[in-house]
Amino acid sequence: MFRIALCDDEAAELDKLEHMLLSWSGQHMECEFSVERFLDADEMLCRILEEGYSPDLLLLDIYLQGRQGMDAARELRKMGKRCGIIFITSSKEHALEAFGVDAVQYLLKPVSQHALFPALDRFIENMKAKKRYILLKDHGMKRVELHDIVCCEAQKKSQCISLADGTELLLNMTLTKVYEMLSDCREFVKVGISYIVNLEHIDNLNAREVRMDNGKMIYLPRGAYRGLREQYFDYYCREEEGETWAL
Numbered sequence: 001m002f003r004i005a006l007c008d009d010e011a012a013e014l015d016k017l018e019h020m021l022l023s024w025s026g027q028h029m030e031c032e033f034s035v036e037r038f039l040d041a042d043e044m045l046c047r048i049l050e051e052g053y054s055p056d057l058l059l060l061d062i063y064l065q066g067r068q069g070m071d072a073a074r075e076l077r078k079m080g081k082r083c084g085i086i087f088i089t090s091s092k093e094h095a096l097e098a099f100g101v102d103a104v105q106y107l108l109k110p111v112s113q114h115a116l117f118p119a120l121d122r123f124i125e126n127m128k129a130k131k132r133y134i135l136l137k138d139h140g141m142k143r144v145e146l147h148d149i150v151c152c153e154a155q156k157k158s159q160c161i162s163l164a165d166g167t168e169l170l171l172n173m174t175l176t177k178v179y180e181m182l183s184d185c186r187e188f189v190k191v192g193i194s195y196i197v198n199l200e201h202i203d204n205l206n207a208r209e210v211r212m213d214n215g216k217m218i219y220l221p222r223g224a225y226r227g228l229r230e231q232y233f234d235y236y237c238r239e240e241e242g243e244t245w246a247l
Helices: 011-025 041-051 071-079 094-099 113-130 177-184 224-240
Strands: 001-008 033-038 057-060 084-089 107-108 133-137 141-145 149-156 156-165 168-171 190-191 195-198 203-205 208-210 217-219
Touching: 001 011, 001 041, 011 033, 011 113, 033 041, 057 071, 057 094, 057 113, 071 084, 071 094, 107 113, 133 168, 133 217, 149 177, 156 177, 177 190, 177 195, 190 224, 203 224
Parallel strands: 001 033, 001 057, 057 084, 084 107
Antiparallel strands: 133 141, 149 156, 149 195, 156 168, 190 195, 203 208, 208 217
8 A cells, every 4th residue: 555645734735635636546446545634844744753654655835834845855855765756836946956856746736637647657657666575684584675775785794784764684694695686676786895775875976985865975995986977877867768757
């Protein structure tokens, strides 16, 4: 079941969005989802941070009373939350900023089914594709979604897997073995002899270091930057071929 969060400071707008979601679900009987409504961003962030709520998709207004929607989106990314975000707002002003938080779509009010439904279709298809798992042995078997893996670091004879929610798993196997388990997925690349990184979680990359979106810093060995940069751009160029991002 997918979890969808709606955040708008006008109850009438929340009603409209929820009604459209119900209409969309009538065309997708195989796709079950739950909806939670929030009238302000701080309430939503508190629910996520303190109660462990983790939406798969967030429909978020930018102009809110109190904390603005764009600020809330940035805070979510700092938490390591990779949920899809569809901004729903009355102005085109923040469209470029939306790229910075990996928004799925940027829709202008009043939102129509014609605009919203294709965005939902595309998001659900991407979610289904990304629901890939790996079984890891860490004090018992643990099923981990691949898109939640940020990086893997060699620590002597063990490997430390860092997850998007801040969890770390310590595995008693070689880095080579871990990479064999991940190598069919283009987003995972080796960096030197000590790291495997998920390209989807890179926040910043320069000649000296990589900063992951969970705050972890990886210092690049000599000669590693050029190859990593090429793999990074190659991955995202291929990902975006044939796909448009509409404003």
